[in-house]
Amino acid sequence: DAAEVLTALEGVDLSAVTERAEEDSRSLDSLAGGVFVGRQREMGELKASLEDALAGHGRLAMLVGEPGIGKTRTALELATYAGLRGAQVLWGRCYESQGMPAYWPWVQAIRSYVREREPSRLKAEMGSGAADIAEIVSDVRERIPDLKAPPPLEDPEAARFRLFDSIATFLKTAAKAQPLVLILDDLHWADKSTLLLLQFVAGELAQAKLLILGTYRDVELSRKHPLAQALGDLTRERAFQRVLLRGLSQEDVGRFIELTSGLKPPE
Numbered sequence: 001d002a003a004e005v006l007t008a009l010e011g012v013d014l015s016a017v018t019e020r021a022e023e024d025s026r027s028l029d030s031l032a033g034g035v036f037v038g039r040q041r042e043m044g045e046l047k048a049s050l051e052d053a054l055a056g057h058g059r060l061a062m063l064v065g066e067p068g069i070g071k072t073r074t075a076l077e078l079a080t081y082a083g084l085r086g087a088q089v090l091w092g093r094c095y096e097s098q099g100m101p102a103y104w105p106w107v108q109a110i111r112s113y114v115r116e117r118e119p120s121r122l123k124a125e126m127g128s129g130a131a132d133i134a135e136i137v138s139d140v141r142e143r144i145p146d147l148k149a150p151p152p153l154e155d156p157e158a159a160r161f162r163l164f165d166s167i168a169t170f171l172k173t174a175a176k177a178q179p180l181v182l183i184l185d186d187l188h189w190a191d192k193s194t195l196l197l198l199q200f201v202a203g204e205l206a207q208a209k210l211l212i213l214g215t216y217r218d219v220e221l222s223r224k225h226p227l228a229q230a231l232g233d234l235t236r237e238r239a240f241q242r243v244l245l246r247g248l249s250q251e252d253v254g255r256f257i258e259l260t261s262g263l264k265p266p267e
Contacts, residue, residue, distance in 0.1 A: 036077050039070070045243050046078045050211050054085060054179050058205025058239055060198075062187075062231070063215045065245030071215040074245065075183050078213065087179040087211075088113070094189040102193040103136050105184045106167070113174065114139045125174045129166025136163070164200040171201065172208040179209040187227055188220040195230040205239045218244075 042063075049059040063071050079089040090112055092105030101107065114122060114137060123144050126133055131150040134140035141147055153159040174180060184190075184198070201212065221228045234240050248256065257265045 036073065039074055039077075039245070042074060042243050042245060043077065043081075045241065046074075046213070047081060049241055050078065050082055050085065050087070050181065053181070053209055053211035054087065056207055056209050058208035058210045058212075059241060060202045060205060060212045060234065060237065060239050061214070061241045061243055062234075063213060063243050063245060064218045066219050067217055069245045069247070071245060072185060075185065075213055075215055079181065079183065082179075082181045082211070085179075087181050089181045089183065091183050091185065093185040094187055094191075094194065096189050100189070100191065102191055103197060105187075105190065105194055106197055107137050109182050109184070110137045110167070110170075111139045114143055117143070119143050125177075126166070126170045127173070129162075129169055132163050132166040133170060160196075164197055167197065168201045168204040171210055172204065175209040179211075181211045181213065184212065184214045187214045187216040188225070190227060192226050195226055199230055199233055202234055202237050202239060205237075 046061060046063075049061045053059050063074060065071050079091075082089050090109035092108035094100065094105050110133065117125070122140070123130060126140070126144075130140055130144055131147045134144075134147055135150070150162070153162065171180060171182070184194075187195070187198075190198075198212070198214070205212075216227060235242075254265055254267075257263070
């Protein structure tokens with residue numbers, strides 16, 4: 001009922017979804033106006049991945065389809081279901097703008113979590129990695145002001161590894177108290193740093209109560225696209241799953257028209 005849905009959406013950062021609706025005003029996502037039809041097979045696969053994550057077997061799912069096919073709407077449907085199953089949903093979104101900071105969708109997701117947690121709990125969950133995470137998520141330092149700067153590392157690769165390990169460890173620790181669903185929208189616009197972090201965390205999902213759901217446009221990818229190269233590595237992970245969205249069936253289109261217009265269309 002409405003109360004359950006509202007409860008499920010508590011703590012969900014919907015800013016990425018709101019911005020997406022404004023930009024894609026003519027897409028199937030926005031035309032639906034809250035209506036969701038079809039997608040039984042796709043939702044079944046996503047819900048199964050969520051149940052695996054809730055049982056402590058972390059999963060990485062990619063929701064794939066052309067622009068406007070309903071990827072964000074389907075992700076939001078899963079987010080609502082995840083909330084009803086007791087998980088916390090975090091959103092992050094990539095942008096086409098070249099000015100997007102490194103790791104931006106991860107920053108968005110972690111920032112929304114950080115803002116809702118008591119400093120003492122946040123400090124316990126992040127542990128010694130808090131200072132590293134604060135290097136890219138400034139809100140961490142605001143919530144835990146007594147952080148000391150991490151010891152400098154001359155090797156950039158070593159510094160990046162330490163950051164990645166700190167984020168992965170934090171997500172796994174936080175998910176022990178409440179399972180997490182991390183939705184990374186529009187990964188076809190992701191920068192290389194974002195994708196490298198995704199690959200690292202994907203390799204740490206084995207015993208985590210964490211589901212990562214990425215969305216991307218398959219029509220945007222060429223062989224040399226950074227995401228295409230990352231997917232080549234991700235498909236080798238046991239936790240990886242690809243869910244393909246294509247057009248609705250004739251029956252679903254009829255149901256969609258009926259629900260959005262109030263009129264039952266002829267065959």
